[in-house]
Amino acid sequence: MAVFHVGKYNFVYFLSSYFTFLSFTACENIPGHLKPLGHHRKSLGGVTLLKEFPSPTDFYENYIAKSVPFIVKGVLENGQFPAYKLWTDQYLDKEYGSLFVDVEGGKKEDRNAQAYTMPMSKFLQIYNQSNVYMVHDVATEMKADITIPVSLQCGGLEKAIKSVIMWFSSGGTRSVLHNDGLDNINCLLDGNKDLIMFHKKYKPEIEADHFVHYGAYSSVDVEAVDMEKFPKLRDLPWYMANMTKGDCLFIPYQWYHQVYSHSGRNLAVNIWSNHLRWFDKTVCKESEDKLKPKSLKNTELKNDEESSLDDELRDMFLDALDELTNVNFEEFAVRIRLIAVNEIPDDALTKMFDIIDNDKNGMLTMGEFHTCDYDEMFEQIPDFESFFTNNDQDAVDDKNDQPDNNYYTKQPMRIEMEDDVSFLLNPKKSLEVTLNDENIQEETNDQIKNTVREEL
Incomplete structure (x- = not known):
């Protein structure tokens, strides 16, 4: 009996080891398994390349509305973006x-990591010997050095600009795979960046596994993708965007992307704008071909308090209506009830519809959604907020369970000029990654084709 049991257990152990080996071998054979994001398949090609920024009408109709990314190659070399030449370390330190400035403590993005705030001079002293990474809203004093491209200067786009952010490091940074509920123009003043970009239509696949909805990012390890844990990524098509110094990239609303900055001084400025579903040609007072880049200091930005009500409510309604451009009451009622967390009475829905329906013709247009005064919703419908807000304890608990619940609210550690920051110095050198190895399509900026239009 003893011999039988020993043999039995040995046999069970053998089977267990054998199947473990088979499972490991199978994983090893999955393209891109435990390799950096983008190694799972060849890219579909590069994004559209342009020589200059499109006019506002062209930008809206062919890129925003159609959700098409592009790179304007070398556009900052034209001398119309002062920061491109001015922002040396010496100039930034002096002026x-x-x-x-706000600084993150790691080059591989971690939305739960400690953040810091320190003088610009302190950052400039340490950034080449540490893993700190500046992510900071451009200060009022710096706005004269930045211009707004012609693409954003009329049709309502000039009023949609929400924030301008400065990104600054010694390179080697990696973002999480994420998307933004904004349109984004990112201009590279120094360095090189590679972006892996996924069309927003792949939302079901990207958000299928371990997606943090509160922060709109995937928890996938972008340096070593576990294709067992994220099976929907295994054959997901993607586009490549290679940025070099002087380029500006347009990232459309809700496109998923992961950014890698190559080693060396890396400085970028991005302009975030609320996504418009409607372009008002009547407000373009002068010929669009005569527009020139406009100084940021002369551009009024909406802060979060000013923009939160109208922008969030408009986006909530338009997201519910999806691609509809003209909406009657019946369709409006069905779609809005689908996104409500509490029952909406017929009279409240009628009142919402009437507030938006400015010309009272019984049809809602995109223009009416964009020009509506949403304050009236709260004034005329007492229970309006309760229809879309879940205040019960379960909702609060669910929110608190999100891994990055305090990402937007936690206070950064303040560092003064004289403070010791040795704890931030001498980081482990990060692994250099390239998107041009044999497992990914071999492409250079000269070889990138404008294939994205056909693929989209």
């Missing part, structure tokens, strides 16, 4: 050294 803005006393300004406090």
Whole structure:
């Protein structure tokens, strides 16, 4: 009996080891398994390349509305973006050294990591010897050095600009795979960046596994993708965007992307704008071909308090209506009830419809959604907020369970000029990654084809 049991257990152990080996071998054979994001298949090609920024009408109709990314190659070399030439370390130290800037403590993005705020001069002293990464809203004093491209200067686009952010490091940074509920123009003042981009239509696949909805990012390890844990990524098509110094990239609303900055000084400015579903040609007062880049200091930005009500409510309604451009009451009622968390009475829906229906013709247009005064919703419908807000304890608990629940609210550690920051120095050198190896389509900026239109 003893011999039988020993043999039995040995046999069970053998089977267990054998199937473990088979499972490991099978994983090893999955393209891109435990390799950086983008190694799972060849890219579909590069994004559209342009020589100059499109006019506002062209930008809206062919890129925003159609959700098409592009790179304007070398556009900052034309001398119309002062920061491109001015923002050396010496200039930033002399002109803005006393300004406090927001800094992240890791080059591989971790939305739960400690953040810091320190003088610009302090950052400039340490960034080449540490893993700190500046992500900071451009200060008022710096706005004269930045211009708004002609693409954003009329049709309502000029009023949609929400924020302008400065990104600055010694390179080697990696973002999480994420998307933004905004349109994004990112201009590279120094360095090189590679972006892996997924069309927003792949939302079901990307958000199928371990997606953090509160922060709109995937928890996938972008340096070593576990294709067992993220099976929907195994054959997901993607586009490549290679940025070099002087380029500007348009990332459309809700496109998923992961950014890698190559080693060396890396400085970028991005302009985030609320996504418009409607372009008002009547407000373009002058010929669009005569527009020139406009200084940011002369551009009024909406802060979060000013824009939150109208922008969030408009986006909530338009997201519910999806691609509809003209909506009657019946369709409006069905779609809005689908996104409500509590029952909406017929009279409240009628009142919402009437507030938006400015010309009272019984049809809602995109123009009416964009020009509506949403304050009236709260004034005329007492229970309006309760229809779309779940205040029960379960909802609060669910929100608190999100891994990055305090990402947007936690306070950064303040560092003064004289403080010891040795704990931030001498980081482990990050692995250099290239998108041009044999497992990915061999492409250079000269070889990139404008294939994205056909693929989309």
